[in-house]
Amino acid sequence: MKKILLILLTILLTGCTQSQVKELPPTIHMVVTTDIHVIDPSLVENKSLYDDLSLNYGDGRLLNYSGDILQIFIDEMIQTKLEYVIITGDLTLDGEKSSHEWLAKQLDKLIQADIQPLVIPGNHDIMSPTSRTYGSPSTYTPTLSAEEFASIYKNYGYKNALYRDENSLSYVYELRDNAWILMLDTAMYYENTSLGAESSGKIPSETFDWIETIGALAKENGVELISSTHHSLIQHNSYFNSSYTLLNTLKAQRIFDEQNIRVNLSGHLHAQTIAQKELTNGNITDICTSSLLTYTNQYGDIHYTPFNNFDYKTKEVDVETWAQTNSTNPDLLEFEDYSYAYFKHASTSRGADRFISKGYNDEQVASLQEAKGILNCYYFSGSANEVRDDFVETDFYQWLIEQDDDTKSYILTMIQESPIYPKEISIPLNS
Numbered sequence: 374m375k376k377i378l379l380i381l382l383t384i385l386l387t388g389c390t391q392s393q394v395k396e397l398p399p400t401i402h403m404v405v406t407t408d409i410h411v412i413d414p415s416l417v418e419n420k421s422l423y424d425d426l427s428l429n430y431g432d433g434r435l436l437n438y439s440g441d442i443l444q445i446f447i448d449e450m451i452q453t454k455l456e457y458v459i460i461t462g463d464l465t466l467d468g469e470k471s472s473h474e475w476l477a478k479q480l481d482k483l484i485q486a487d488i489q490p491l492v493i494p495g496n497h498d499i500m501s502p503t504s505r506t507y508g509s510p511s512t513y514t515p516t517l518s519a520e521e522f523a524s525i526y527k528n529y530g531y532k533n534a535l536y537r538d539e540n541s542l543s544y545v546y547e548l549r550d551n552a553w554i555l556m557l558d559t560a561m562y563y564e565n566t567s568l569g570a571e572s573s574g575k576i577p578s579e580t581f582d583w584i585e586t587i588g589a590l591a592k593e594n595g596v597e598l599i600s601s602t603h604h605s606l607i608q609h610n611s612y613f614n615s616s617y618t619l620l621n622t623l624k625a626q627r628i629f630d631e632q633n634i635r636v637n638l639s640g641h642l643h644a645q646t647i648a649q650k651e652l653t654n655g656n657i658t659d660i661c662t663s664s665l666l667t668y669t670n671q672y673g674d675i676h677y678t679p680f681n682n683f684d685y686k687t688k689e690v691d692v693e694t695w696a697q698t699n700s701t702n703p704d705l706l707e708f709e710d711y712s713y714a715y716f717k718h719a720s721t722s723r724g725a726d727r728f729i730s731k732g733y734n735d736e737q738v739a740s741l742q743e744a745k746g747i748l749n750c751y752y753f754s755g756s757a758n759e760v761r762d763d764f765v766e767t768d769f770y771q772w773l774i775e776q777d778d779d780t781k782s783y784i785l786t787m788i789q790e791s792p793i794y795p796k797e798i799s800i801p802l803n804s
Contacts (some may be wrong), residue, residue, distance in 0.1 A: 501570050
């Protein structure tokens with residue numbers, strides 16, 4: 374009798390367990406963001422100094438509001454109720470250990486909301502020689518090692534990774550039974566010197582061997598692979614080449630093609646752009662999402678159905694709506710205008726001396742700088758097509774085509790018509 378009861382109890386318990394298992398939808402909803410460049414607020418000892426450096430000596434990233442933008446982004450993700458948030462490197466301003474620790478605490482809010490963050494390092498994140506405070510005077514603050522990076526972010530990919538590469542901070546995370554994402558470490562922090570961090574990236578040869586092993590396992594188990602890197606897998610812009618695209622990109626493309634990896638998510642460029650390349654076994658698409666801190670402060674919203682389709686579309690962080698109930702700061706209440714003006718300032722506050730040296734008066738210089746600033750804003754946000762026709766009619770463009778230098782090359786690559794709309798794509802996948 375006792376044996377019969379035990380059997381019945383086992384059946385009942387097993388039935389309860391199976392019925393309680395959460396059935397996952399076939400389509401995975403996730404978001405990708407990149408180059409968030411946060412800094413531990415306690416390191417900004419002199420905020421006016423920091424804000425001035427960010428505005429007048431920076432590249433248009435809203436470093437002065439990096440923490441606020443991140444908090445608003447996290448709140449938005451929690452409200453959206455998605456499954457994964459992928460961050461493709463450059464998590465911190467310059468690899469400050471306390472900034473990583475501060476960020477990890479913020480990301481825990483996503484974990485508490487049942488959203489899994491997945492992170493990889495960028496060129497700014499590990500063993501940085503420029504890790505410092507911003508005060509009077511500015512002082513060195515500790516950076517971190519690769520091992521410490523994996524420890525701090527253990528809950529954001531590393532602890533529950535399906536597989537880890539012993540030669541880098543790369544890992545595999547299971548999105549579904551039939552879908553894995555390769556989170557690849559392409560940063561060359563091991564080549565940093567006291568003079569500066571190495572901005573280029575590559576995949577180590579040992580990691581290529583590991584990728585081939587993972588690819589074989591995926592095929593055996595009927596699993597589709599997608600990937601994520603900090604540096605681009607495909608060249609997006611001929612001007613932004615060696616330090617933005619993987620140094621060993623041709624080998625990477627060949628191996629990815631052999632392993633049937635058709636989609637890669639990247640960053641580093643700070644520009645919103647999508648590139649495709651036809652290879653032996655099919656197309657590979659590299660989706661480079663613009664920095665969360667640059668106009669228009671967007672991220673990539675993804676709906677991915679393994680072996681069927683990969684849909685990507687940019688969405689802007691809705692700072693203004695958040696500010697209406699949470700802030701009286703005019704910068705945040707009119708954030709779209711503020712972000713646009715901030716990024717344009719970075720494009721126009723330098724370079725005027727070149728026009729002056731050619732004999733242009735102040736009014737002409739201002740007009741030329743204005744045209745350049747507008748184009749930068751639209752290109753980096755993925756919307757250059759909206760101003761391309763007007764731009765080629767400007768005095769700046771007429772001046773530009775008579776030049777023979779880097780500025781000409783830089784601008785002309787931005788106004789080339791892209792074969793792929795940079796802000797949205799639907800990619801059919803192999804069934």
